[in-house]
Structure formats: structure tokens, C-alpha cells
Amino acid sequence: MIGLEQYILVSSLLFAIGFFGILLRRNTLVMYMCLELMLNAANLGLIAFARYHGGMGGNLFVFFTITVAAAEVAVGLAIIVALFRKRQTVKVEELNALKN
Amino acid sequence: MPTEIYQKIAETNTWGAIAPELALAILALSLLVLEIVLPKVAHGVIPRVAILGQLGILAYVFTTTCAGTCVTGEAFGGMLSFDNTGQLFRMFFLVTSVFVSYLGMVSLENKTLPQVEYFHILLVITAALMLLAQASHFVMLFVALETATVGFYILVSYFRNQVVSLEAGLKYLIMGALSSTILLFGIVLLYGAGSNPALAGSSLDPLNFGNLGVFLSANSSDSLALIGMLLVISGVAFKIGAFPFQIWIPDVYQGAPTPTTALLAVASKGAGFAMLMRLADLFSPLGEWMYPLLSTLAVLTILFGNLAALTQRNLKRLLGLSGVSHAGFLLIGVVAARSVEWASTAVMFYLFAYLLASAAVFAVMVHLGKDDDSDLTLDDLGDLAHKNGFLGMALAVGIGSLAGIPPLAGFIGKLLIFVAAFEAELYGLLAVAVIGVVVSIYYYFGILKSAFFEVWRFQDDDEETPEEPVPGASLRFFGKVAIVLAVAGTIVLGFYQNPLSSLLGG
Numbered sequence: 117m118i119g120l121e122q123y124i125l126v127s128s129l130l131f132a133i134g135f136f137g138i139l140l141r142r143n144t145l146v147m148y149m150c151l152e153l154m155l156n157a158a159n160l161g162l163i164a165f166a167r168y169h170g171g172m173g174g175n176l177f178v179f180f181t182i183t184v185a186a187a188e189v190a191v192g193l194a195i196i197v198a199l200f201r202k203r204q205t206v207k208v209e210e211l212n213a214l215k216n
Numbered sequence: 217m218p219t220e221i222y223q224k225i226a227e228t229n230t231w232g233a234i235a236p237e238l239a240l241a242i243l244a245l246s247l248l249v250l251e252i253v254l255p256k257v258a259h260g261v262i263p264r265v266a267i268l269g270q271l272g273i274l275a276y277v278f279t280t281t282c283a284g285t286c287v288t289g290e291a292f293g294g295m296l297s298f299d300n301t302g303q304l305f306r307m308f309f310l311v312t313s314v315f316v317s318y319l320g321m322v323s324l325e326n327k328t329l330p331q332v333e334y335f336h337i338l339l340v341i342t343a344a345l346m347l348l349a350q351a352s353h354f355v356m357l358f359v360a361l362e363t364a365t366v367g368f369y370i371l372v373s374y375f376r377n378q379v380v381s382l383e384a385g386l387k388y389l390i391m392g393a394l395s396s397t398i399l400l401f402g403i404v405l406l407y408g409a410g411s412n413p414a415l416a417g418s419s420l421d422p423l424n425f426g427n428l429g430v431f432l433s434a435n436s437s438d439s440l441a442l443i444g445m446l447l448v449i450s451g452v453a454f455k456i457g458a459f460p461f462q463i464w465i466p467d468v469y470q471g472a473p474t475p476t477t478a479l480l481a482v483a484s485k486g487a488g489f490a491m492l493m494r495l496a497d498l499f500s501p502l503g504e505w506m507y508p509l510l511s512t513l514a515v516l517t518i519l520f521g522n523l524a525a526l527t528q529r530n531l532k533r534l535l536g537l538s539g540v541s542h543a544g545f546l547l548i549g550v551v552a553a554r555s556v557e558w559a560s561t562a563v564m565f566y567l568f569a570y571l572l573a574s575a576a577v578f579a580v581m582v583h584l585g586k587d588d589d590s591d592l593t594l595d596d597l598g599d600l601a602h603k604n605g606f607l608g609m610a611l612a613v614g615i616g617s618l619a620g621i622p623p624l625a626g627f628i629g630k631l632l633i634f635v636a637a638f639e640a641e642l643y644g645l646l647a648v649a650v651i652g653v654v655v656s657i658y659y660y661f662g663i664l665k666s667a668f669f670e671v672w673r674f675q676d677d678d679e680e681t682p683e684e685p686v687p688g689a690s691l692r693f694f695g696k697v698a699i700v701l702a703v704a705g706t707i708v709l710g711f712y713q714n715p716l717s718s719l720l721g722g
Contacts, residue, residue, distance in 0.1 A: 124408070131401055138394055147390055154397040158404045165408040171420035174407055177355050181400060184362040191369045192389050198373070199382040211386065213379045214467040214590075 123164035130157035144196055144206040148189075155185045225293040233291055233298055236277050236306055237343045243269040244339035251332040259331065263321040266335040267314055270342075274310045277303065290352060294424045297352035304564055305349035305490045308571060312483045313342040315575040318698045319475035322582045322690055323589070327375075334374060338479070341367040345483055349490035354403045354423040357491065361399075361455075364487065365392050371479065372472040380590040384471025391454065391464035399451025405444030409435070425498050432501040445499050445506060452495065456488030456543045457536075459516040466524075469536030474589045477532055478578035481539050482571050489546055489567060493560055496550055503554060510551050511645055518544030518652040525659045531581065531592045534659060535574075538618060541652055542570055548649055549633045552640040559636035566629035569617060569709060573626055575702040576614030579695065580607045584687050600667040604688035606696070611667055613703045617710075619660035620653055625709035 130153055137150030159178050166174030200206055231238070243266065250262050281303050290297045317335055324331050344363035351357040369392065373385025403423070409415075410422025410431040417434030419427040432441060454461040469477050499506050521541030528534040549563035581589070583604075584596060601608030617626035630653065637646045 127404075134397075135394075138390065144386065144390070151390070151393045151397060154394075155400065158397065158400045161401070161404040162407065165404070165411055169408070169411040169413060169418075171411055173355075173411070173421050173423055174404075177358075177403075177407070177423070180355055180359050184359065184366075187366050188362070188369075188393055191366050192393070195369065195373050195382060195385045195389055198376050199379075199386055202379050202382060211383050213383050214387075214471050 120164055120168040123168075124161060127157045127161040127164065130154070130160065142208045144208060144211075147208070148192060148196070152185065152189070155181060228291050228293055230291045234296070234347070236273050236310075237346050239273050239276070240270070240339050240343040240346070243273070244336045244343070247332050247336050247339070262332050263317060263324075263335055266339065267317045267321075270310055270314045270317065270339070274307065274314065277306050277310060290426075292356075294421070294426065295353045295356040296347065296350045297425075298350055301490075301493070301560070301564070302350035305486065306346045308486050308564075308567060309342050309345045309349070309483055312479065312486065312571055312575075313338055315571075315579070315698065315702070316475050316479045316483075318695065319478055319578055319582050320473075322695065323474055325690065329375065329377070334371065334475075337367045337370055341371070341479070341483070345487045345490075348487055352425045352494075354406070354425075354428075358396075358400060358403060361487070361491075362396060365396060368392065368476075368480065368484065371476040372468060374476065375473050378590070380471040381473060382471075384468045387464055388468045388472075391468075395451045395454030395461065398447050398454070402444045402447025402449075402451060405440050405447065409438050409440040409444060425494070429498055429501070432499065436501040436504070442502060442505060445502050446509070448495065449492075449499075449506065449509065452488055452491050453513060456485050456492065456546070457517075457540050458513045458543055458547060459520040459540070462517070462520065462540045465536045465540055466528075466533040469539075470530060470532045470590050474532070474578060474582050477535075478574060481535065481578075482574050485539065485543060485546075486567050486571070488543075489550070489563060492547075492550055493553070493563065496553065500554070507551055507554055510547055511642070514544050514547035514551060514645060515648045516544075517541065517547060518648055522652045522655040522659075526655065528659070529593045529595075531594060531597070531663070532590070534594075534663070535577065538656065538659070541656060542566075542618075544652065545630060545633055545649060548637050548642065548645050551645065552633070552636040552642060555640045556636045559633075559640065562629070562632035562636045565632055565713070569625035569629035569706070572702050572705040572709070573614045573617035573624075576610045576699060576706065577618070579699050579702065580611045580614070583607055583689075583691050583695065594663060594666040597663065597667040600687055603686070604691075606699070607688050607691070608667055610699045610703050612664060613706055615660050615663050617706045619657055623707070623710045625706045628710055628713060 134150040134154035134157060137153070138147050141147055141150065159181055162174040162178050166172065196206060203211065247262055247266055250265065251259065288298050316338060320334050320338065324334060341364045344360045348357060348360035348364065351360055369385060369389050372388045373382050375381035406428060407422055410418060410428050411420065412418050415435055417431040419431065422428050422431055435441065450461065457465045469480065472480065496506070518541050521537050521544055525534055525537035528537060546563055546566055549559050549566065553559035581592065584592065600611065613624065617624040620627045620630040634646060634649060
């Protein structure tokens with residue numbers, strides 16, 4: 117039987133995978149995908165809590181987070197593309213114009 | 217279908233109460249319309265329209281402060297709640313945005329970049345921050361915060377023909393999105409804890425601050441809520457640049473266009489503290505865990521900010537790191553607010569003093585007349601006082617106030633925070649703060665030294681010396697008024713706190 121705990125476990129796992137992905141991966145696009153993973157982990161958690169505890173607040177919140185994520189992707193990819201045109205790379209270690 | 221509940225919610229939609237935000241949104245849109253309608257030669261008028269419009273809205277907000285007849289209490293079904301602090305934060309963000317509009321006008325001049333969009337996005341960010349400061353529901357808080365943050369991404373990478381600006385934008389994007397996601401996951405856990413029907417005080421809408429407060433005081437050691445609180449506080453700590461979430465600050469401050477750096481330094485920090493003060497209130501049942509956490513953050517932030525700034529030569533990185541230590545001082549105020557009621561007033565005062573001082577310093581920076589403003593170092597300030605006394609004076613007052621030199625507003629701000637910490641018996645924090653202030657004097661006076669004393673430069677007579685930028689060449693009447701206002705505000709608030717404190721107390 118799948119209960120609330122299982123959903124929250126999966127959600128937390130997704131969140132952790134995304135978080136460590138951002139810390140460890142060096143490709144900007146992959147890091148960006150990890151961010152999306154974390155947002156979706158939050159969405160899964162919201163829906164699971166709303167389903168098992170009753171109430172619509174969580175379901176409604178998901179619509180807002182999806183919209184926000186879409187806006188963020190639009191701007192984020194634009195920045196990544198603009199930077200790629202200048203530098204021909206999306207690797208974090210090669211983006212080192214800013215330093216002491 | 218029970219339609220009464222919807223009717224009841226709709227009755228609380230008091231649109232008049234958010235008139236300033238609506239007016240800002242309309243102003244932002246009308247700037248875009250003006251760009252289409254006006255002939256190209258008249259486009260220079262658009263930034264002026266933006267500034268005048270904001271001054272009008274500021275005057276409106278000022279006349280409707282809670283001394284007279286302002287709307288207080290919850291509205292929009294509990295999404296927003298209006299009070300005196302929210303009104304003050306409205307003014308804070310509007311004043312910031314007026315200054316940043318002016319800085320943007322100067323630094324976008326003679327650039328082959330779209331101009332109007334900068335002001336458009338700036339106004340949208342300001343409106344979002346004003347709503348953020350008055351949010352009393354996590355959905356509202358998150359959406360307002362993200363509206364502002366996505367706008368910040370664009371403004372940081374606005375100079376899209378410069379690699380540094382884009383790189384700063386990318387770093388801010390990754391870090392900002394990461395912090396928002398951490399905040400969001402914290403909200404999810406709080407929602408999960410607060411909506412659990414098996415626990416006392418649970419409700420169907422636990423994202424409302426009022427409902428969540430009831431739940432938290434009934435279950436002050438619920439582990440899910442505790443983790444949620446921890447994640448939410450971490451997300452906010454990213455925004456204010458508290459240690460260990462300050463890693464983005466030096467790079468982003470350096471690469472961003474100078475007006476955006478000013479906006480990040482002042483408005484983003486102000487927004488973080490607007491959130492933190494409301495959240496600290498909300499999480500006070502968990503205070504046993506939260507206040508030690510905030511105190512530790514404050515200590516580490518002050519020490520890190522000041523020590524890292526010591527060796528810094530780049531002006532924008534230096535100001536960023538000094539901003540980190542200011543966030544530490546402000547955190548002490550938030551911690552002190554637990555037992556000393558007026559400490560939140562001290563935090564507000566400190567923020568206003570920081571706003572005025574930063575406005576003066578950043579205004580000097582855009583007028584130094586250097587093309588590439590990302591590698592502005594202390595050497596570029598050389599002899600500023602001789603080349604342009606007016607700018608030198610503004611820099612001296614601004615830096616003096618940031619350092620906390622007695623007759624200026626920054627000193628009174630620090631003093632109020634320290635007295636609050638003393639009354640709250642936070643002696644350890646107070647000791648660290650005093651050490652922080654002493655260390656900060658060193659690098660602040662380093663800035664003044666390079667601006668006021670002659671720098672010896674190697675002169676080769678055979679070689680032609682490259683043409684040096686003239687500081688203050690772009691300074692016009694408007695700019696002089698803006699700088700004089702910031703400087704005068706800093707000095708007046710240092711001697712005479714009544715105007716602001718009556719607003720704060722009212």
C-alpha cells in the first residue's frame with residue numbers, strides 16, 4: 117500500500133538529488149535541470165500533502181509554482197544562450213571572467 | 217456548492233489598499249507605450265517620466281501613512297495584511313527605486329542597449345517587493361518574491377554585450393533559483409505539518425500566517441515544521457547574503473551593471489529583512505531553535521563580511537562584502553526583537569540609513585566616468601576629491617555613514633541596534649558586532665584614503681598617457697539634486713531622528 121510517507125520520501129529524494137546535482141555537476145544546463153527537479157519535488161510534496169490531508173491549498177499552490185518555474189526557465193535559458201554566444205561554453209569552470 | 221465563502225473572500229478584496237502597487241504597474245506599462253508612441257528623439261523623456269511618476273506614488277504613500285486613515289488588517293482573503301511596517305517598507309522600496317532609476321538613467325546614457333525596458337522591469341520589481349513586504353500568506357510571499365527575483369536576473373545580465381554582466385547573471389540565476397527552491401520546499405513541509413488533521417491546531421489553509429501561527433504554538437516541537445522553518449530561513453538568508461549563503465555576492469555585485477548592484481544591495485537586502493521580520497514573528501513558537509540559529513548566522517556573517525572585505529581592492533566587491541557585514545548587524549536587530557519590542561524599529565532605521573548612504577556611494581560610482589564599471593578599483597578613485605570636490609564630499613559622507621562615524625545616520629542606526637542588543641542581554645553578539653565595526657573602519661577609510669590623498673603614479677614622458685576619464689562629466693542638475701538629497705538625509709538623520717522615528721512609531 118502506498119501511503120503519504122512513500123510520496124514524501126520520493127519527494128525528498130528528488131529534492132536531494134537535485135540539490136547535490138547543483139553542487140557537483142559542472143555543466144550549466146545540467147545544473148538548470150537539477151533546479152527543475154527540485155521544483156518538481158516540491159510540487160509532488162504539495163500534491164501528496166493536499167491529497168492525504170484534505171484541502172485544496174496545496175493543489176492551488178502547484179499552479180503558481182509551475183507558472184513561476186516557466187518564467188524562470190524562459191529568462192534562464194535566454195541568459196545561458198546569450199552567454200554561450202559570447203564564450204562558446206556552458207561549463208562552470210570555464211566561466212571565470214569574474215575574479216579578485 | 218457553497219458560494220457564500222467565495223462571496224466572503226471577494227468582499228475582502230480592497231483594491232484601494234494596493235493602489236500604490238497598481239499605480240506602479242500601470243506606470244511600468246505606460247513606459248512601454250510611450251516608447252512606441254513617442255518619436256525616437258524624445259525617448260530621453262521616458263526615464264524622467266518614470267522618476268516623476270514614482271515620486272508621485274511616493275507622495276501618495278506618504279500621505280496615507282497610518283498616522284491618518286490607512287487601511288490596516290487583512291485583505292484579499294488573508295493574502296495581504298497591512299500595517300505600519302508594511303507602509304514603511306513601501307516607502308523604502310519606492311525611494312530605492314527612484315535612486316536606482318536615476319543611476320540607470322546615467323549609466324544607460326550613450327549605450328547602444330534598449331533603455332526603456334530597464335525602467336519597466338525596475339518598476340515591476342518594486343511593485344513586487346512592496347507586495348512581498350505585506351504578504352501574510354505563503355503563496356503571496358512566494359509569487360511576489362519570484363516576480364522580483366526573475367526581474368533581478370534580467371537586470372543583472374542587462375549589459376548583454378559584456379561577458380561579465382552575463383556571467384554574473386548566470387551565477388545569480390543558479391544561486392537565486394536554488395535559494396527560492398529551498399524556500400519553496402520549506403513552505404511545502406510547513407504546509408504538510410500544518411494541514412495534518414491528526415494534530416491540534418491544524419487547518420485547511422495552513423499557508424496563511426495566522427493559521428500557521430496557531431498551529432505552531434500548539435505544536436512547538438513538530439519535527440516536520442522545524443525542518444520547514446530551517447529551510448525557509450535558509451532561503452531568506454540567501455537573499456540577505458548571510459554566511460554561509462553569501463557566496464554569490466562578490467561575483468554578482470562585480471559583474472552586474474552599477475545601478476543593478478545598488479538595487480541588489482539595498483532593495484534585495486530590504487526585502488530579505490521585511491520577510492525575516494514577519495517570519496521571525498510567525499516562527500516565534502519555534503524560537504528555542506530559531507533564535508540560536510539566527511544568532512550564529514549573525515556572528516558568522518559579521519566576521520566573514522568584514523574579514524573578506526579587508527583585502528579587497530575592487531570597489532564593487534568591497535561594497536558587496538561590506539553589505540554582508542551590514543546584514544549581520546541587521547540580524548542582531550532581528551534577534552533582539554525577540555525580547556525588546558522596539559528593536560524592529562531600530563532595524564528599519566538602520567535600513568533607511570543604509571539606503572541613503574548607499575545611494576550617495578553608488579551615485580559617485582556611476583559618475584566616475586569609467587566605461588567598464590566591473591573593474592572599478594580603489595585606484596580609480598585616485599584624487600577624486602581634487603578632481604571633483606562635490607563627488608568627493610558625497611563619497612565621504614556615504615562611506616562615513618556606512619562605517620558608522622558619529623554625526624551621521626549610520627552611526628545612529630548602529631547605536632540603536634547595539635542598545636537593543638544590550639537591553640536584550642545579547643552580550644556575546646554585541647562583542648562580535650563591536651569587533652566587526654572596528655575592523656570595518658579599516659577598509660572604509662581605505663576607500664576614503666584613495667579618494668582624498670594623492671596617489672603616486674609612474675610617469676613616462678616619452679609615452680603618451682592614455683586619456684583618463686573625468687569624474688563628474690556626466691553630472692547634471694538632476695544628479696546634483698539626487699546626491700544632495702542623499703547626503704542631506706544622511707546628515708539630518710544623524711542629528712535629528714524625529715521625522716523618521718515618528719513615522720516608525722506612528
